[in-house]
Amino acid sequence: MEQLISLCKRRGFIFQGSEIYGGLAGTWDYGPLGSELKRNIQNAWWKMFVTDREDMYGVDAAILMNQNVWKASGHVGGFVDPLVEDLVTKKRYRADHILEQNNINPLGMNLDDMSKAISDNGIKSPDGNVFGEVRTFNMMFHTNVGAIQDETSISYLRPETAQGMFVNFKNVVDSLHPKLPFGLGQIGKAFRNEIAPRDFVFRSREFEQMEIEYFVKEQDWEGRFSDWINSMYEWMDLVGIPRSSVHELEVAKEDLAHYSKRTMDFEFDFPFGRKELYGLAYRTNFDLNNHAEASKVGLYVVDDETSEKVVPHCIEPTFGLDRTILAVLASAYHEEGEGDDKRIVLKLKPSIAPYKVCVSPLLRNKPELMDKARALHSAMKKVFGNVTWDDNGNIGKRYRRQDEIGTPYCIVVDFDTLGENTDLLDTVTVRDRDTGTQERVAISNLEQFLKEKMQ
Numbered sequence: 001m002e003q004l005i006s007l008c009k010r011r012g013f014i015f016q017g018s019e020i021y022g023g024l025a026g027t028w029d030y031g032p033l034g035s036e037l038k039r040n041i042q043n044a045w046w047k048m049f050v051t052d053r054e055d056m057y058g059v060d061a062a063i064l065m066n067q068n069v070w071k072a073s074g075h076v077g078g079f080v081d082p083l084v085e086d087l088v089t090k091k092r093y094r095a096d097h098i099l100e101q102n103n104i105n106p107l108g109m110n111l112d113d114m115s116k117a118i119s120d121n122g123i124k125s126p127d128g129n130v131f132g133e134v135r136t137f138n139m140m141f142h143t144n145v146g147a148i149q150d151e152t153s154i155s156y157l158r159p160e161t162a163q164g165m166f167v168n169f170k171n172v173v174d175s176l177h178p179k180l181p182f183g184l185g186q187i188g189k190a191f192r193n194e195i196a197p198r199d200f201v202f203r204s205r206e207f208e209q210m211e212i213e214y215f216v217k218e219q220d221w222e223g224r225f226s227d228w229i230n231s232m233y234e235w236m237d238l239v240g241i242p243r244s245s246v247h248e249l250e251v252a253k254e255d256l257a258h259y260s261k262r263t264m265d266f267e268f269d270f271p272f273g274r275k276e277l278y279g280l281a282y283r284t285n286f287d288l289n290n291h292a293e294a295s296k297v298g299l300y301v302v303d304d305e306t307s308e309k310v311v312p313h314c315i316e317p318t319f320g321l322d323r324t325i326l327a328v329l330a331s332a333y334h335e336e337g338e339g340d341d342k343r344i345v346l347k348l349k350p351s352i353a354p355y356k357v358c359v360s361p362l363l364r365n366k367p368e369l370m371d372k373a374r375a376l377h378s379a380m381k382k383v384f385g386n387v388t389w390d391d392n393g394n395i396g397k398r399y400r401r402q403d404e405i406g407t408p409y410c411i412v413v414d415f416d417t418l419g420e421n422t423d424l425l426d427t428v429t430v431r432d433r434d435t436g437t438q439e440r441v442a443i444s445n446l447e448q449f450l451k452e453k454m455q
């Protein structure tokens with residue numbers, strides 16, 4: 001994990017938030033390469049789950065919402081984590097994490113059970129002090145909208161993107177008239193005032209979610225739930241998260257979120273242990289019913305066959321974007337070779353790699369090589385978008401640098417390209433990141449060659 005974090009900082013993937021001021025706990029900034037990787041993943045998700053499908057519609061709802069949304073959704077009353085305080089230092093901890101660290105499984109425990117387990121087992125804080133009683137802590141960040149700060153102006157930074165889709169259900173039904181089953185998809189920021197942010201971008205206070213609310217007839221939910229399990233695995237294949245590192249966890253009834261009748265977590269073998277990557281929940285018609293009741297606006301579709309009003313049930317596949325990035329990076333990270341031959345290589349899928357190609361002149365003090373390579377760089381950029389340039393140091397070092405950031409192909413323009421060897425005029429060397437093999441390819445055939453390789 002340390003090596004991965006170091007690579008992320010050194011090569012411009014992910015930085016600590018507000019770093020020059022000492023940071024802000026639980027926040028991370030994506031640098032030039034990280035934001036490219038992130039955008040590629042977002043675009044792949046949107047394509048797979050929204051634009052490639054006929055039963056999906058995208059939305060992009062406001063982060064700030066009417067406070068009644070969060071009352072109806074149950075978040076004001078119930079979006080809490082168990083908190084325990086060191087009675088001397090006043091530092092606060094997640095009670096379930098403290099229990100886990102002491103080899104006690106907190107699953108299914110209520111607040112009293114946790115307090116009792118802490119005191120019966122004589123568990124002390126990391127500073128060696130006694131803990132107080134375990135209590136709840138609401139994780140929503142709140143703010144006031146407008147100049148007046150009173151109860152009526154309270155709003156929250158959304159803790160999940162899901163509610164933005166439920167409250168737009170009627171707008172989408174009225175404007176596009178979708179038939180069941182259909183879904184809404186959204187990508188966006190979510191905020192949680194985590195008691196203990198940790199493990200790099202795994203648990204932060206500001207993060208991004210890619211969520212789907214898929215509406216079905218009640219009797220169809222089990223079949224659709226299974227379909228979504230398969231689709232979620234297909235997504236992991238697409239971005240390079242190996243199925244062998246993913247484990248299904250059926251969440252026990254007593255541990256289900258307040259809205260769920262069945263939840264399956266997809267856990268991933270992160271470098272710090274097996275932890276939740278994604279979730280798939282059957283939310284019943286809990287959200288639509290609650291919002292309809294609280295807003296007094298009917299949230300239903302009219303059944304074509306029976307003309308009855310139906311409140312659909314909802315299956316929710318949810319994907320943390322930052323956890324996806326971490327799982328993708330951890331899966332792609334390889335160290336190979338020994339001594340001087342040692343290299344770090346990010347074996348990213350070409351479709352999500354920050355740079356698709358790197359173009360280099362063999363030497364930078366030869367204007368003819370530079371001109372030819374520059375022209376090729378511009379041409380490649382037009383085709384592949386994010387193509388980088390490197391003319392620094394020897395070719396071996398350039399390859400190492402590109403390996404470390406996951407660039408799948410390096411193109412070198414040399415004297416043969418210029419016709420020193422007439423048979424090789426207008427050809428270049430293409431080097432493959434994963435195998436290290438080099439091929440001579442005609443510039444006229446380069447686009448086709450690389451496109452086939454990247455499939």
Ligand code: GAP
Nearest residue numbers: 160162202203204207277278279318319320323
């Ligand atoms: N709408 C359902 C929902 O929000 P969740 O399990 O609380 O369910 C969904 O969150 C996903 O969001 C998680 O599976 C995880 O990938 C991501 N996630 C949750 N909390 C996070 C945090 N503090 N930092 C980074 N990602 C987080």
